[in-house]
Amino acid sequence: MRVAILGASGRTGGVLVEQALERGHEVVALVRTPARVAVPVPGRTEIRKADVTVPRGFPDLADVDVVVSAIGIGKGDGPGALVAGAKALAAAGVRTVWLGALGSGVSSRSGGLIYAGVMRLFVGAELAEKAEADRIALDAGATVFHAPDVTDGPLSPTRRTVPLAELRRPLLPPRISRATLASLLLDEAETGRAGSGILVPLG
Template structure:
């Protein structure tokens, strides 16, 4: 399988890139600064410079892509709008499948997350609007959006599972989950699609 990974130099993007290579995938890894994609070199890895605020660079990088996985987040100091710009640039390139990283408690998962989480997330302001807008665009195009709880360290969970919003356990606060587990769940979805056009929630157990 050939996958393209957006924001491959970020924490989730690096996990996606490394794990995809471990699964034997061919990987095109995109980042503003490709040298920051700090995974071992592989004949199945191509690092490409691309910026979500430069749609032409994304279009070139995604030409002919079958599956795009996004680890895109909002970096400290970035202006709001990176996620919306990224979703538009990716969708305009018309890849076969889009698997997008969102956040539990935003947009469609806000109600399931509960009042306490919704209240905390309101402090995100424009960043929250950016997340919701980007997720909505991906879902409307038939992509899958992963809404995970707060990130933690650690390896991929060997007992991980992915559920829909209606199956998500109700807790006062969402359970923490390692970035490696989220990346593994996204790659599971790339291999065996189950949540096209839906929000998927990765769980460690």
């Protein structure tokens, strides 16, 4: 399968690239600054410049089977970068797995009261943009992951996803390792169908 990864130079995006190659896929790494990214496996990795804030310059993705988005709101990004990314992928017309955040939009209370408070404190200014980006992705037929706090750590043997509507609200703030999250995103890219709604990765 040919998998495009938006935000491939980020921490989660880098793990997605590694795991996709380990699974035998071809990878199209979509990054803002190609010169800063090394080609991990020549012949199976292509790097394309993809600045979501410049829609006219966004690359054609007609040759990929699925896009996994790992972009977030980075330091130095002005308001609107995340929404611009969602719009760019919606316009591309390719099946998409979009990474959102538990505690934003429709899942604002799904992580529990403590988690909701933490999100308002540390992510408050970005919550509205995250919710808008999710809406754009969902309207375009993407599957959206509402991931809890992402940490370093090993791949969980009990990893799974549940529809948001079936998530039991936890008492303590939930977490997931980056390796586990990347694995579940790729599982969905490989076997999922467009328009699966909002899924919560657990592990």
